[in-house]
Amino acid sequence: MPDWSPDGNHVVYVLPSKVASWDTGGLGTGRADDDHMFGGNLYTVPYTGNGAFGAPAVFLQSAGENNYYPSYSPDGQYIVFDRAPASSAVGAIDGCIGTAPQVTCPNDSFSNPAARMMLVSSTSSSTPIDLARANGSPAASPQSLSNSWPRWSPFVQTYKGHSLYWVTFSSTRDYGVRVRNHLSGMYPCYPPDSYELAGAVHGSTFAAGCQQPKLWMAAISLSAQGAADPSFPAFYLPDQDITTHNHMPQWTQ
Numbered sequence: 001m002p003d004w005s006p007d008g009n010h011v012v013y014v015l016p017s018k019v020a021s022w023d024t025g026g027l028g029t030g031r032a033d034d035d036h037m038f039g040g041n042l043y044t045v046p047y048t049g050n051g052a053f054g055a056p057a058v059f060l061q062s063a064g065e066n067n068y069y070p071s072y073s074p075d076g077q078y079i080v081f082d083r084a085p086a087s088s089a090v091g092a093i094d095g096c097i098g099t100a101p102q103v104t105c106p107n108d109s110f111s112n113p114a115a116r117m118m119l120v121s122s123t124s125s126s127t128p129i130d131l132a133r134a135n136g137s138p139a140a141s142p143q144s145l146s147n148s149w150p151r152w153s154p155f156v157q158t159y160k161g162h163s164l165y166w167v168t169f170s171s172t173r174d175y176g177v178r179v180r181n182h183l184s185g186m187y188p189c190y191p192p193d194s195y196e197l198a199g200a201v202h203g204s205t206f207a208a209g210c211q212q213p214k215l216w217m218a219a220i221s222l223s224a225q226g227a228a229d230p231s232f233p234a235f236y237l238p239d240q241d242i243t244t245h246n247h248m249p250q251w252t253q
Contacts, residue, residue, distance in 0.1 A: 113144035134218035134231035168249035
């Protein structure tokens with residue numbers, strides 16, 4: 001899950017404690033069509049030019065939780081990333097619970113319901129900040145909203161004298177009465193040909209109880225909001241197909 005710094009001098013990436021592998025049908029191909037990482041540590045490596053890199057260094061060491069999907073802010077000052085807390089519901093870090101189709105791997109990086117966006121300085125050893133407003137719930141009483149795949153806008157704006165950043169991400173939070181993801185009996189669903197639904201086939205449709213992740217957007221301003229939580233409440237991006245699963249928003253400049 002690498003990301004280049006805007007100046008091209010560093011790369012931030014994930015070094016997991018374990019990576020899931022799966023293979024349907026016993027074909028021995030070792031297929032893994034999505035990234036399924038567990039116990040992720042964040043590392044950085046300098047780019048020294050001419051296609052060469054320096055020595056990698058630990059940027060954020062995991063204490064059991066999963067840190068993943070890191071991304072540099074457009075000015076390189078911050079890194080936003082996902083964090084899923086370590087779960088005691090499974091014996092092994094890559095263990096799964098439930099019965100098909102409601103199977104989940106609670107420590108997985110892929111579309112984790114417990115995922116929350118975190119912000120940390122890219123240049124100093126600081127404690128990551130939980131983006132509670134953007135995450136849609138306090139860190140002390142988190143809701144399972146699958147806040148995932150954060151992506152920065154490619155520019156920094158100024159509003160009333162404050163630097164303003166924008167981040168887009170995927171989430172299963174409700175969108176009014178149009179998208180209701182947390183009614184009784186609804187659950188996170190995965191692509192038919194994924195680790196959580198191994199043995200299924202491409203082309204299968206999602207069940208009626210599947211949650212539908214959508215794209216959301218939030219502002220971040222440390223100078224305006226303060227270091228405790230520099231994020232603002234997220235809003236739903238318009239013109240989305242509410243019958244589809246929407247992930248990985250990408251910006252153009």
